Amino acid sequence: MAKSSWKDIAATAxxxxxxxxxxxxxxxxxxxxxxxxxxxxxxxxxxTTDEILITETLPEDLLPSLASxxxxxTAVVNAFLRRAGLAQKxxxxxxxxxxxxxxxxxxxxxxxxxxxxxxxxxxxxxxISVKEHIGMKGKGLNAGFVSWWDHKGEEDAxxxxxxxxxxxxxxxxxxxxxxLMHLETSNNLYGVTVNPFNRDLTSxxxxxxxxxxxxxxxxxxxxxxxxxxxxxxxxxxxxxxxxRPTSYRVPVRGWSSTMxxxxxxxxxxxxxxASLEGIKLFMRTIIxxxxxxxxxxxxxxxxxxxxxxxxxARGKNLKVAMLWSDDVVRPHPPILRALKEVAQKLxxxxxxxxxxxxxxxxxxxxxxxxxxxxxxxxxEEINAIDASGEPWRPLSRFIIQENPHVxxxxxxxxxxxxxxxxxxxxxxxEHWNQTATSIGPDGEPADMVDVILAPVGPxxxxxxxxxxxxxxxxxxxxLDYPALVFPVSKVDPEVDKVEEGYEPMNEKDAFNYRLYxxxxxxDAPVSLQLIGRRYEDEKVIDALDYIKAQxxxxxxxxx
Numbered sequence: 001m002a003k004s005s006w007k008d009i010a011a012t013a014x015x016x017x018x019x020x021x022x023x024x025x026x027x028x029x030x031x032x033x034x035x036x037x038x039x040x041x042x043x044x045x046x047x048t049t050d051e052i053l054i055t056e057t058l059p060e061d062l063l064p065s066l067a068s069x070x071x072x073x074t075a076v077v078n079a080f081l082r083r084a085g086l087a088q089k090x091x092x093x094x095x096x097x098x099x100x101x102x103x104x105x106x107x108x109x110x111x112x113x114x115x116x117x118x119x120x121x122x123x124x125x126x127x128i129s130v131k132e133h134i135g136m137k138g139k140g141l142n143a144g145f146v147s148w149w150d151h152k153g154e155e156d157a158x159x160x161x162x163x164x165x166x167x168x169x170x171x172x173x174x175x176x177x178x179x180l181m182h183l184e185t186s187n188n189l190y191g192v193t194v195n196p197f198n199r200d201l202t203s204x205x206x207x208x209x210x211x212x213x214x215x216x217x218x219x220x221x222x223x224x225x226x227x228x229x230x231x232x233x234x235x236x237x238x239x240x241x242x243x244r245p246t247s248y249r250v251p252v253r254g255w256s257s258t259m260x261x262x263x264x265x266x267x268x269x270x271x272x273x274a275s276l277e278g279i280k281l282f283m284r285t286i287i288x289x290x291x292x293x294x295x296x297x298x299x300x301x302x303x304x305x306x307x308x309x310x311x312x313a314r315g316k317n318l319k320v321a322m323l324w325s326d327d328v329v330r331p332h333p334p335i336l337r338a339l340k341e342v343a344q345k346l347x348x349x350x351x352x353x354x355x356x357x358x359x360x361x362x363x364x365x366x367x368x369x370x371x372x373x374x375x376x377x378x379x380e381e382i383n384a385i386d387a388s389g390e391p392w393r394p395l396s397r398f399i400i401q402e403n404p405h406v407x408x409x410x411x412x413x414x415x416x417x418x419x420x421x422x423x424x425x426x427x428x429x430e431h432w433n434q435t436a437t438s439i440g441p442d443g444e445p446a447d448m449v450d451v452i453l454a455p456v457g458p459x460x461x462x463x464x465x466x467x468x469x470x471x472x473x474x475x476x477x478x479l480d481y482p483a484l485v486f487p488v489s490k491v492d493p494e495v496d497k498v499e500e501g502y503e504p505m506n507e508k509d510a511f512n513y514r515l516y517x518x519x520x521x522x523d524a525p526v527s528l529q530l531i532g533r534r535y536e537d538e539k540v541i542d543a544l545d546y547i548k549a550q551x552x553x554x555x556x557x558x559x
Contacts, residue, residue, distance in 0.1 A: 006146045006188060006390040013095075013142075013149060013189045020096045021085045028085030037198045038523045039090045040559070043083055043216060054079040056559050059126060059220045060277035066125035069113055073106035073125030077169050080127040080219065084172045087218035093185075093193050093209040095132045095140070095173045102127070102171035109167060121167035122285055128163060129172040129219035131207050133180060133256045134269070136160065136170070141256040144178045144187040144206075147387035148256070157254025159223065159269050162289040172219065174209025179381050180225075180257055181373070182206055182395040183233045183457070183467035192464060195237055197490070197523045201461040204234030210272050211238040215525075217559060221278045225255070227267035228369070229456075229473025232529060235272050235485040237461035239525030239558035242272045242485040243279045244476065246535045248299045250283075251291045258380040264372040264418055265477060274559075276486065276548065280541060304538045316447070318543060320346060321357035321435065323454035328363050329469050329509045332459035332516045333496040338488040338526045342453065345551035352550065357452050360431040361424075366471050368424055369478040370405035371417045377408030394465040421478065428479055432533065451543045452531040458512045460491050460524035466515055469508055473529075482537040484544055485529045487554040493518035525558065 029046040088094035133143040135153030185193040185208025195201040203212040207224025211234025235242025271282035292298040436445030504510035532540035
């Protein structure tokens with residue numbers, strides 16, 4: 001039998017996706033042939049009043065209604081299926097929907113509630129969307145490679161099994177880029193996923209399908225992965241909350257990707273949500289299941305009582321350090337405006353102290369992490385792409401073929417770069433320790449900066465195929481620091497003017513400076529991130545919760 005061409009395989013993939021959407025009932029409405037750049041209001045024009053109400057309800061508000069029987073899981077799942085179908089037509093974010101499985105599960109949960117008078121678990125009836133490379137038993141598992149199209153999940157990923165036992169419903173699987181190593185989402189199976197707030201811009205990556213789906217409220221809670229910004233980039237680009245936890249807190253067993261077993265730069269599973277409470281729900285549910293008993297690489301760290309981690313609960317101010325620039329690439333005007341607006345409001349809060357964060361050799365951090373991303377010289381990625389004859393996507397070429405740090409490393413060279421990583425981590429910890437204003441009872445530094453408030457990228461969502469600067473996210477992957485993205489505002493071309501006369505620091509900075517044309521970025525969400533020290537995940541989440549309450553974040557609406 002002749003080998004199928006990559007185009008034939010891609011056509012099959014798209015046919016199966018479209019067929020899955022066609023099985024949603026009532027049928028997903030057609031969208032206008034001519035679309036505006038900002039399509040976030042279109043679902044409100046095409047869905048029923050009840051469907052709009054359900055899909056625009058935050059997860060923390062949906063769950064009480066499901067747990068009390070006020071609303072059925074079947075009604076909720078149907079609403080999210082139809083909105084997910086619309087999201088696909090508007091942004092190309094879906095690899096498949098699962099109407100039969102999802103509605104069967106929803107009926108089971110409704111019957112359970114009717115019989116027992118109580119919910120099955122803490123996530124009873126809640127629809128959750130999933131990035132495609134997080135495996136589902138018997139489902140495709142291609143990780144963005146055409147040659148992997150026939151790969152199937154041997155089991156449900158560990159993280160999915162935990163959420164399933166908690167009562168959730170899986171109903172949609174979402175797009176990812178070729179190689180999984182883009183801060184955008186484009187592959188040759190499904191094409192390009194675009195940003196719902198401005199279709200000329202990227203939804204981010206590599207969890208960009210999740211970003212676009214949640215941005216259109218075709219989901220309220222989704223699962224992605226992050227090795228260089230792959231949860232945070234889509235969250236930031238699409239006006240969402242996204243969390244990169246410290247490594248080994250959330251299970252990763254059951255993924256599909258190249259270089260499985262590589263431990264120099266550890267990828268993590270993380271949530272994206274329409275709300276901060278959704279992030280909390282995800283993390284608490286996962287940690288409460290004690291994943292370390294099944295996946296020994298997970299650390300046996302119960303979820304800490306946030307009040308114990310919050311300095312304010314101990315009568316001390318929350319210390320927030322502002323990272324205005326990493327001194328490699330200067331952020332665009334909308335990002336600088338968001339930083340200034342947040343800082344000005346924080347300065348008025350008597351229980352919060354603001355200081356500036358001095359970046360410590362962030363250019364060196366990129367050299368180290370870029371040298372450790374592909375210790376086999378990216379041979380596994382090259383083989384996976386070339387096996388089908390599919391073309392290289394522009395950002396695959398950028399991160400592999402045009403990346404001077406991609407080399408086949410000997411064992412001794414892997415040791416060298418791993419030692420460089422550890423030394424850099426030590427120096428950064430020392431840098432953080434120097435913010436201490438007192439000494440603890442055992443001579444340890446005390447009263448240090450609690451969290452860093454920083455850009456998520458050098459701009460809002462960039463034009464397609466131009467997300468080439470990873471430093472604002474990969475920095476924290478190298479250090480393995482937890483980082484939490486949150487929405488602030490949107491690009492306003494009338495306010496966010498070009499910085500005329502700015503002299504770029506280097507070629508990367510010049511590339512980013514040339515990208516910014518205010519009108520091109522119109523309506524793009526503007527987001528920031530909060531970063532904490534390793535394994536202070538709860539502290540970061542609690543700090544953002546406190547900051548949100550004090551200054552009223554976000555400063556605009558995203559639905």
